Amino acid sequence: MTGSAWLLRRLAASLAIIFAVVTFIFILIHLAPGKPCSENLEPRICDLLTHQFGLDQPLAVQYGRYLVELAHGNLGMSFSLRRPVLDALVETVPFTLQLAGAALALDFLLGLGLGIYQAVRVNRLPDVALGNATLFVYSLPTFWLAPILLLIFGEKLRWFPVGGASDPIFCPAVTSLFCVADRLWHLVLPATTLGVVGAAGTARFQRAAMLEVANQDYVRTARAKGVPERQIVLRHQLRNALLSFITRFGLAFPFLLTGAVLVETVFAWPGMGRLAFNAILTRDYPLVTASALIASTVVVAGNLLADILLGVADPRLRVQAAAEADIATA
Amino acid sequence: MTAPAAPAAPAAPPVLLRVRDLKTYFVTEHGKGTARAVDDVSFDLFPGETLGIVGESGCGKTVTSLSILRLVPEPPGHVLPGSLIEFEGRNLLALSAPELRAVRGNQIAMIFQEPMTSLNPVFTVGDQIAEAAIIHQHLSRRAARARAIEMLRLVGIPDPDERVDDYPHQLSGGMRQRVMIAMALICHPKVLIADEPTTALDVTIQAQILELLDRLQHELGMAVLLITHDLGVVAGHADRVVVMYAGRVVETATTDALFEQPTHPYTEGLLAAVPRIDARRARLHAIPGQVPAATAWPPGCRFHPRCPYAWEKCVAEEPPLLDAGDGAGHAARCWLVTEPERRVPKR
Numbered sequence: 099m100t101g102s103a104w105l106l107r108r109l110a111a112s113l114a115i116i117f118a119v120v121t122f123i124f125i126l127i128h129l130a131p132g133k134p135c136s137e138n139l140e141p142r143i144c145d146l147l148t149h150q151f152g153l154d155q156p157l158a159v160q161y162g163r164y165l166v167e168l169a170h171g172n173l174g175m176s177f178s179l180r181r182p183v184l185d186a187l188v189e190t191v192p193f194t195l196q197l198a199g200a201a202l203a204l205d206f207l208l209g210l211g212l213g214i215y216q217a218v219r220v221n222r223l224p225d226v227a228l229g230n231a232t233l234f235v236y237s238l239p240t241f242w243l244a245p246i247l248l249l250i251f252g253e254k255l256r257w258f259p260v261g262g263a264s265d266p267i268f269c270p271a272v273t274s275l276f277c278v279a280d281r282l283w284h285l286v287l288p289a290t291t292l293g294v295v296g297a298a299g300t301a302r303f304q305r306a307a308m309l310e311v312a313n314q315d316y317v318r319t320a321r322a323k324g325v326p327e328r329q330i331v332l333r334h335q336l337r338n339a340l341l342s343f344i345t346r347f348g349l350a351f352p353f354l355l356t357g358a359v360l361v362e363t364v365f366a367w368p369g370m371g372r373l374a375f376n377a378i379l380t381r382d383y384p385l386v387t388a389s390a391l392i393a394s395t396v397v398v399a400g401n402l403l404a405d406i407l408l409g410v411a412d413p414r415l416r417v418q419a420a421a422e423a424d425i426a427t428a
Numbered sequence: 429m430t431a432p433a434a435p436a437a438p439a440a441p442p443v444l445l446r447v448r449d450l451k452t453y454f455v456t457e458h459g460k461g462t463a464r465a466v467d468d469v470s471f472d473l474f475p476g477e478t479l480g481i482v483g484e485s486g487c488g489k490t491v492t493s494l495s496i497l498r499l500v501p502e503p504p505g506h507v508l509p510g511s512l513i514e515f516e517g518r519n520l521l522a523l524s525a526p527e528l529r530a531v532r533g534n535q536i537a538m539i540f541q542e543p544m545t546s547l548n549p550v551f552t553v554g555d556q557i558a559e560a561a562i563i564h565q566h567l568s569r570r571a572a573r574a575r576a577i578e579m580l581r582l583v584g585i586p587d588p589d590e591r592v593d594d595y596p597h598q599l600s601g602g603m604r605q606r607v608m609i610a611m612a613l614i615c616h617p618k619v620l621i622a623d624e625p626t627t628a629l630d631v632t633i634q635a636q637i638l639e640l641l642d643r644l645q646h647e648l649g650m651a652v653l654l655i656t657h658d659l660g661v662v663a664g665h666a667d668r669v670v671v672m673y674a675g676r677v678v679e680t681a682t683t684d685a686l687f688e689q690p691t692h693p694y695t696e697g698l699l700a701a702v703p704r705i706d707a708r709r710a711r712l713h714a715i716p717g718q719v720p721a722a723t724a725w726p727p728g729c730r731f732h733p734r735c736p737y738a739w740e741k742c743v744a745e746e747p748p749l750l751d752a753g754d755g756a757g758h759a760a761r762c763w764l765v766t767e768p769e770r771r772v773p774k775r
Contacts, residue, residue, distance in 0.1 A: 313501075316546055337548075413550060
């Protein structure tokens with residue numbers, strides 16, 4: 099199959115990119131000023147610890163050791179948490195994926211829906227009103243929106259919890275349907291904060307993409323065939339506008355992950371973003387590189403997913419990719 | 429007025445498509461001017477015939493063809509009240525949206541100049557051909573697909589069973605135009621509007637596509653409105669011709685009469701600009717100047733700034749369509765019809 103050959107090549111390229119990112123982060127964090135020891139630690143003990151963790155070795159040696167350990171699936175010991183990095187990540191990554199997944203769904207489902215709706219009603223009142231509303235929301239900074247939502251819906255109205263991912267007394271673990279609902283209830287505010295600004299951007303983007311397609315010759319052809327307007331928009335225009343939408347989808351992942359750091363901090367969400375942020379402050383080298391590894395994997399996977407979706411949605415790319423793979427395997 | 433009688437038929441067939449006083453104007457971007465792209469155009473299309481509409485770019489021929497199916501984007505365009513586009517006795521301009529859709533692609537179909545961009549890149553050609561049959565004839569997807577394959581065979585595409593699942597980018601330009609034709613004809617329309625159907629194609633492919641249109645016209649018995657800038661195409665394929673200039677009909681005649689006795693100086697210029705194999709000329713003739721902007725047509729006869737014969741009357745007063753006198757509805761919008769002795773070039 100030519101399609102699977104293409105996929106293999108893309109997977110290999112993805113691995114190379116992740117490797118490069120991890121290498122880059124490893125070098126960068128070691129070159130950054132500051133030490134893993136806290137300032138009020140006795141210098142003697144700091145030196146001891148530095149030696150114990152092998153941080154007095156040349157950078158190349160440390161990097162080599164790191165790669166060997168990584169190849170064995172060992173991400174190292176966290177300096178600050180004093181426990182294996184892997185354990186800390188296994189605990190926190192699912193929460194970040196939950197948060198980012200919910201935000202992603204909100205961003206793209208709401209954004210897509212609004213954009214299509216605006217394109218159908220273009221230049222009429224609903225379109226103009228939504229156009230202004232999305233511009234307003236899009237211009238809100240997340241660092242402002244997060245505490246404001248927390249203040250209004252958590253503190254004043256008390257509709258949603260002010261922090262955490264679950265109720266610590268009734269649902270420390272998901273043991274019942276009630277606890278699933280509890281998790282979702284806790285998810286609402288952080289996911290909205292993280293997703294709504296993106297949704298506004300997506301809506302504006304999707305509206306523009308739909309209208310750009312509206313002027314294409316093939317839309318006129320469809321109209322000349324007697325296709326109803328609704329079908330023209332939802333079939334002929336949407337399928338073509340989805341192509342740029344998918345590209346945008348692939349580009350959204352880095353912003354979701356960086357946004358997660360802030361949102362997790364404000365909402366006390368026990369995710370990886372908060373963990374990575376603290377790791378950077380404490381110069382927790384193993385934890386920083388491991389977080390970068392996870393983040394780059396998510397970003398690269400997101401892009402790969404977008405490319406695969408694009409291949410499904412755009413027949414021109416499908417054939418081109420097959421031809422490229424033919425050349426590569428020949 | 430034109431009243432083009434059917435050429436010497438014992439009983440004149442009923443008019444299939446009657447266009448009267450069609451005015452399609454565009455509001456220009458800053459709202460300052462109005463582009464009178466089509467300005468008072470009238471013509472008739474009879475069942476089974478091919479009527480050519482000829483003119484330079486910007487003369488309004490494409491806007492005329494788009495106006496018939498109301499495909500002119502509104503805004504900025506609009507068809508003025510008082511215009512009449514009558515198909516089988518019904519004014520298309522007065523139809524509701526669903527009524528109009530029932531005509532589009534079903535009784536009047538259209539093919540366009542650019543087969544590259546006129547097909548949707550993300551759907552198979554089979555799906556796009558079948559779409560009209562599903563909408564208008566309520567065929568099942570399976571039946572419509574079978575019809576699409578049949579249509580592909582009819583328009584001369586080899587291996588139609590396989591090509592039906594191809595996407596437009598997998599086909600050549602000529603093949604794509606064949607697909608466009610298959611798409612337009614799947615519901616056996618009574619009128620096919622072909623807007624520059626061969627302009628974007630290689631010369632050899634042009635001839636094939638025009639032959640195909642001729643053959644299908646005879647097989648399916650439809651009328652064709654052939655929009656082109658190419659008098660060579662008109663000569664070989666049209667029964668009658670409408671020559672347009674500056675949003676107006678300037679001459680209408682049977683194809684033979686037009687080539688034998690071009691009456692309007694614009695038609696004369698167009699004919700002189702066609703290279704001929706039987707007449708050795710050092711240089712091709714060109715009509716001086718360009719079509720003026722549609723926001724500011726010249727006063728009087730709109731052709732007078734480019735006309736080699738123009739005199740004071742042409743600047744002062746626009747001629748109506750005048751009977752050129754050789755029967756068969758030959759008419760020209762030119763004062764030379766009344767003062768033929770003035771047909772002496774000034775330069």
